[in-house]
Amino acid sequence: MLVKKLLGIVVLGLLLSGNALAKVKLQCQGLVEIVEKNIIYLNFDEKFIDIIQGSGGNKVTFEVNKIDETRVQSWNRPLEKNAKHVTKSGEVLTYDTFISDWNEWYSADFKDRFWIVYIDRLQGKVQVGYSKESYIKSNKDKKYRKKIGKKGLNIEWVQVWRCKKYGLSQSKF
Numbered sequence: 001m002l003v004k005k006l007l008g009i010v011v012l013g014l015l016l017s018g019n020a021l022a023k024v025k026l027q028c029q030g031l032v033e034i035v036e037k038n039i040i041y042l043n044f045d046e047k048f049i050d051i052i053q054g055s056g057g058n059k060v061t062f063e064v065n066k067i068d069e070t071r072v073q074s075w076n077r078p079l080e081k082n083a084k085h086v087t088k089s090g091e092v093l094t095y096d097t098f099i100s101d102w103n104e105w106y107s108a109d110f111k112d113r114f115w116i117v118y119i120d121r122l123q124g125k126v127q128v129g130y131s132k133e134s135y136i137k138s139n140k141d142k143k144y145r146k147k148i149g150k151k152g153l154n155i156e157w158v159q160v161w162r163c164k165k166y167g168l169s170q171s172k173f
Contacts, residue, residue: 022045023043023044023045024043024044024045024165025041025042025043025165025166025167026041026042026043026044026126026163026164026165026166027039027040027041027042027163027164027165027166028040028041028042028126028161028162028163029161029162029163030159030160030161030162033161036055038053038054038055039054040052040053040161041053041054042119042126042161042163044064044072044119045064046064046067047063047064048061048062048063048064049061049062049063049064049072049074049117049119050062051117051128053101053104053105055104056099056100056101056103056104056105057100057101057104058099058100058101058104058105060079060097060099060105060115062074062075062077062115062116062117063075063077069121070120070121070122071118071119071120071121072117072118072119072121073116073117073118073119074116074117074118075116076114076115076116076131076153077093077114077115077116078111078112078113078114078115078135079097079099079105079111079113079115080097080111080112081097081099082094083097083135106128106130106158106159110130112134112135112136113130113131113132113133113134113135114130114131114133114135114153115128115129115130115131116128116129116130116131116153116155118157124162124163124164125160125161125162125163126159126160126161126163127157127159127160127161128157128158128159128161129155129156129157129158129159130155130156130158131153131154131155131156132153132154132155132156133153133154
């Protein structure tokens with residue numbers, strides 16, 4: 001009986017103290033969100049970044065590309081429903097997305113772009129941007145895809161949010 005209790009305490013202690021897998025939960029606002037009294041919720045860990053816009057009913061998940069003590073950066077991805085993206089290795093990825101209101105996200109004119117998220121952990125700032133190049137053109141034209149692959153994407157940063165931690169977030173922001 002005593003061994004079971006000690007084992008339970010040890011397991012519970014390990015679960016509660018493990019910061020490596022803890023989600024960081026942020027409340028973010030830019031100038032528009034402050035004026036409209038909206039809040040963007042952003043949650044991230046070592047694998048995924050979730051952006052939730054309560055006002056527009058939008059939820060978008062990005063896969064983490066780079067993470068360290070000072071920054072978190074996602075892989076680029078298209079946001080159009082059932083969009084397919086061919087990676088440099090030739091792998092075809094299909095993304096599901098939950099953007100119900102493109103005007104709340106940014107604009108429906110940019111559905112055909114790659115999107116990316118950058119989190120500056122030191123300044124408490126999140127940036128969301130899109131590529132100037134269409135993913136549709138890059139997927140159809142192999143020469144164009146190689147050109148983008150060599151030079152990288154030209155990113156236009158369109159959303160900048162200041163953030164603070166909320167909830168039971170256990171890791172450092």
